[in-house]
Structure formats: C-alpha cells, structure tokens
Amino acid sequence: MSEFQESPNMHTVGAPRWVGLAVAVLGGVSLISLGVGWSALNQARSIEQSTQATVKQTNDAVAQRLAKADDINQQLQSDVKVVTDKLNLTQGELIAARKQNKKATSAVDEKVTNLATSVKAELATKASADDVTRLNGDVTGVKTDLDAAKNSIQMARSEMGTLIARNHDEIDQLRRVGTRDYFEFTAQRKGGATKVGAIQIQLKDTNPKKNRYTINVLADDNSFEKKDRSVNEPIFFYTGGTRSALELVVNKVTKTTATGYLSVPKAAGAASASTATSGQ
Numbered sequence: 001m002s003e004f005q006e007s008p009n010m011h012t013v014g015a016p017r018w019v020g021l022a023v024a025v026l027g028g029v030s031l032i033s034l035g036v037g038w039s040a041l042n043q044a045r046s047i048e049q050s051t052q053a054t055v056k057q058t059n060d061a062v063a064q065r066l067a068k069a070d071d072i073n074q075q076l077q078s079d080v081k082v083v084t085d086k087l088n089l090t091q092g093e094l095i096a097a098r099k100q101n102k103k104a105t106s107a108v109d110e111k112v113t114n115l116a117t118s119v120k121a122e123l124a125t126k127a128s129a130d131d132v133t134r135l136n137g138d139v140t141g142v143k144t145d146l147d148a149a150k151n152s153i154q155m156a157r158s159e160m161g162t163l164i165a166r167n168h169d170e171i172d173q174l175r176r177v178g179t180r181d182y183f184e185f186t187a188q189r190k191g192g193a194t195k196v197g198a199i200q201i202q203l204k205d206t207n208p209k210k211n212r213y214t215i216n217v218l219a220d221d222n223s224f225e226k227k228d229r230s231v232n233e234p235i236f237f238y239t240g241g242t243r244s245a246l247e248l249v250v251n252k253v254t255k256t257t258a259t260g261y262l263s264v265p266k267a268a269g270a271a272s273a274s275t276a277t278s279g280q
Contacts, residue, residue: 093161093244100179158234162247162263166232171261183262189255193218196262198239199246206253213253219246242267 156164162180165171171182187194187203194201202216204225211231217224219239226235231253236245242265250260 090160090245096161098161156232158236158247160234160236160245160247162234164232164234164249165261166251174263178266180266181264183264184259185261186257186259187215188257196248197264199262201248203258206255206258208253208255211253213250213258215248215250215258217248 155166155170158164163174163177165174165182168184171184174180175182181197183197185194185196185201187201189203189206192202194203198219200218202218203213204216204227205214207213212228213231214225214227215229215235217226217235217237219237224237229235229250231250233249235248237248238245244265246265247263248260249263250258252259
C-alpha cells in the first residue's frame, strides 16, 4: 500500500458563524419593518377616517347655515312685500282724498255761483225795496252757510289726506261728510285707561304751555307710546281687520287732561261701535 494513499475518512468543511448571525439580524429587521409599516398603515387609516368625519361635520354645518340664510331671505322678502303693499295702499288713499277734496271744492264753488246768479235774477224782478232788503238778507245767510261748508272742506289735511278737525264743531262737520266715524274723548292723566271706540288710551304727560303731550295707545293687545306729540298732530296706526289707517288727534291739553277724537274708516267704525256696545 502506498504511503501516499488517501485516508478513507473525508473531513467536511463547516459554514462560518457570521452567516447565521447575519440571517438572524436580517430576519429581525424585516419583522420590525413589517410592524412599523402596519402601524403606519393603521395610523393613516385613522387619520383618513377622522378627516372624513371632520369634513362631513363641516359640510353639515355649512348646509344648515345656508338653509337658515335662505329662510331669513324668504322672511325678508315677505316683509318687504307687506311694506310695499302698505305704501301702495297709503298712496292710493292720498290720491283718492285729493281728488275728493278737489271735487267737493268745485261743487261748492259751483253752488255759490249758481245761487248768486239766481239771486241776482230774482232781485232784478223785484220792484219793492222791502223785497230787495229781504233777498239781500237771504243771500247773506246763504253765503254764510256756504262759506262755512267751504271752510270745512278747506280744513288742514294730514299726510294721509284726511281732514283734521280742531274742535267739536269741526268734528261734527266731518261727521256730516260721512266717510269716517269719529269718537270724541277726554282722557285723565291719573284716571287709568280711557276706552275710545275699540281701543284704549292712557294719558302719560301734558305740557299746556307748549301744547304737547305723551300718550300710550292700546290696540289689538299691543301697546305703543307716542311721546312729546303736538296738539292737532294726527297719529296714524293700523288694527286687525282694517286696510285704512285709524287717526288719533288731540285738540287740547291741560295739566291733567287731553281732549280729542279718534277717526276710524266707516266699516271699521261700525265694528268699533259694535265692540264698544257689546263690552258695556
């Protein structure tokens, strides 16, 4: 046997240790990376859900505000329409009152002219001085009556076109016109509320030297104060069921009282009188 013959037992060369350690380290790093990635993914999903919830709340709030703004806009449009209707109604009443005043004045002037012509013709046919004297007296009386009627038509007018009476006699003249009802009153400063037609008034203060006063009006369960108003200055207001304005005028004030009248449209005046009668 040759001394150079190889040994039958073969020795196997082993793998270095650092290879196993490297594999273990790489495995650990991979696991850590997976954990970090998973955590980041969950956090991203949480942020996305939170963002979506916030956006939804914001959209809901904006939608509610838009709906509220739309409701307010519709209400404002309705209020503007009511005010416009009132202004148109008031303007129509003023135009009608001016036309009525012009017609009435023309009618009085025509009556005066016709009567004067008639009287002159009758005087021309009378030969007696006594007849002439009597006819002159008749003419003077008729002229006086017609002048009084003409003066009543030419009384001061308010911005609403209504005639303003300054005393009881002028109130009676307006009653004879027949377009409105008139309720006269005398309110006491310490007498509580005074019923006038379908409303009540409370006299709060008076200043006879300056002809001014302060009054509280109660109508339709509402109360409003008219402060430091002048005598013969009309106060206009509306009540339920009336399309035309009611008019309150104080003609005279003393230290303790205020005297005047309430002017009401004819239909509303009948209802006020009925209410006043049923309340007694």
